[in-house]
Amino acid sequence: MSRPVTARVPAKVNVQLAVGGLRPDGFHDLANVFLAVGLHDEVTATPADALRITVEGADAGQVPLDRGNLAARAALALAERYGIEPGVHLHIAKDIPVAGGMAGGSADAAGALLACDALWGTRATRAELLEICAELGSDIPFSLVGGVALGRGRGELLTPLETGGTFHWVFAVADGGLSTPAVYRECDRLREESGAGASAADVPDPEPSQVLLDALRSGDATALAAAVSNDLQPAALSLRPALADTLRAGADAGALASLVSGSGPTCAFLAKDTEAAQGVATALAASGTCRTVRVTSGPVPGARLVGDA
């Protein structure tokens, strides 16, 4: 009997999320600058007669246990590619907020892929793993790669980026999630409503900000704070107006930047250093504008097998 294998996978924040027009396939072209942060899920794969999912953690009740779970879909995709039986028990220790805009489900998919590959001895190449990730979801390749990267296409075509230091973050986790497709739909609706149009012909091609890339490379938090942007933020605020109070509470507490993380509703705050981050976190917790507050830093590495060097 093989031993259990555990993979540890980080959450992400988007320091730039430039959204192009709606494509005929229902996706949007992006200039998506991902940064992996130190909140992690762990996925443990153990041999079993059939595919089975269990989940632990504060948000466990919101996670599907059937084949709708992204970790299950990842295991099935790997098994199908190699023509093997997907006999595995996947246990997810969940610390990344569910439906929070921090790619929690994507982390579990990348973790399941890595753990099953080791458990089954399929020895998929990095390129094969990335291909399976991209088939399963736009954010999943980044969960595997981690660090900081620019995502083009629908976010799955990654170019790793250099960073000159560690950035300190506070995350305000909201009560309840937001649906990613609903937030993209709201972005399109707001664009239509403004008269600008929402199709690929109406919206300029999304481009990464050179100022932002320079700030990442220099590790300068103040410069990064001035350059962060999220085209989905107006849509998340439209669907969840109370997030404006959370963003204001963080800004009032001295955060260098306050923004919605990806499709939200988690809000992200950039701080100068660990001490400043603790101050922002304390003020946010006292503000009553969020469910919980997390302090962390990044970039951190992508999906790793626990015990690997």
Ligand SMILES: C[C@](O)(CO)[C@H](O)COP(=O)(O)OP(=O)(O)OC[C@H]1O[C@@H](n2ccc(N)nc2=O)[C@H](O)[C@@H]1O
């Ligand atoms: C908001 C982000 O988290 C930013 O990194 C991602 O763009 C979302 O990535 P994801 O959750 O992996 O999304 P997917 O599972 O690939 O797609 C879910 C749905 O989101 C919308 N979607 C997603 C990615 C993209 N580039 N354009 C889109 O319009 C589509 O309606 C799609 O059907």
Ligand SMILES: Nc1ncnc2c1ncn2[C@@H]1O[C@H](COP(=O)(O)OP(=O)(O)OP(=O)(O)O)[C@@H](O)[C@H]1O
């Ligand atoms: N392993 C999983 N963990 C969490 N949710 C999952 C998982 N598998 C499937 N789901 C479903 O996906 C939905 C979105 O979950 P997820 O936590 O990935 O959202 P998210 O972090 O906002 O995603 P993203 O930032 O990539 O847009 C959940 O509401 C849940 O129904």
